[in-house]
Amino acid sequence: MNIDAALEYLVAAVLLAGGAFALVGSYGLFKLGSFEKRLHGPTKASTLGVGGILIGSMLFHLFWSEGFSLRELLITLFLFITAPVSALMMMRAYLAGRVDRPQPPQD
Template sequence: MTLVIEILISLCLVTAGVFGLVGSYGLIKLKDTMQRLHAPTKATTVGVGGVLVASMLYFLLIKGSLSFHELMITLFLFLTAPVSAHFIAKTFIQAEVTEKDLPDPEQEFGWAVFDDAPSYPDDEGQDQNS
């Protein structure tokens, strides 16, 4: 019986590790901001959740005690990660950010250059930077 339990716990840990690895790789390699948002959300939800579920199973089935703290962390994670990702996506869509507004990922330190900062008109149409 303990072999089955250990296999189940190991399966949860391996699944969590795979999702964490794929989510990290997706964050680096995906091109669009909305795609980049999707990869780490799945990595945190399934990756960290898998580790917490494996730990809960270990303490429940091997040690014989229920870990209430890990249960609360898992519930909090499963509720907040998708909601926060949804809010970030809605903000990105409402800001109407286009690809030309984003920094060039090929340019070294392109995100830190402030010499040619764009000027934005205020409510009356006047330029704020001039």
Template sequence: MTHLETIPLWLAIPIALLLVLGSFLTLLGTIGLVQLSSFYDRLHAPTLGTSWGVGSIVLSSMLLFTWLGGRIVVHEAVLAIFVMITTPVTLMLLGRAALQRDRAEKSPHLPEVARAPLASETTSEAPVSQDV
């Protein structure tokens, strides 16, 4: 008898559902990354897989190894926390870099608001025009 055969049905069902849900959400984020047309649209697709997808897979893994090990397993939660923290920050930095690049090129496909300089680019010594 293997270790996996000792898992009761009441625990195997939630583990399997969480694993399938996490895999589906990660697959959905990957499909969105491939199918979406612009870079800015593609920034949002991976966050689905890294937030709910990774969370569901890690939760199912924690449940399984808590049962098999006979002790509470929480060290996998640290992995999930780091992935969930670093992915949005990384995507935000990529988005800002792409926006700066597009502003420098004066791309016509961006709205006028997106071509305006960032607050960090303006100085307090710059003259302010007042149209009255």
């Protein structure tokens, strides 16, 4: 086996793993019942899935195309930074809406 075939298998494995994570994340978003459970699908598994696909694309461009792709690296970094923060903000907003607040007196 030459090095080119090994790199092709590596890129294919990373792309397949990323696709599998994205599929599991979208299935979790569709199938799970409550908001708290549904939040885990896109923020955990789908983030890893899209990250895996972007890393596979970076490897492909590095070895067989125009070279290192800064654009895909920046997309991956921003994805891994913003997805957990947005999930945290959505959960805090959800929990703030569920807090028992005193009701005004009814006339």
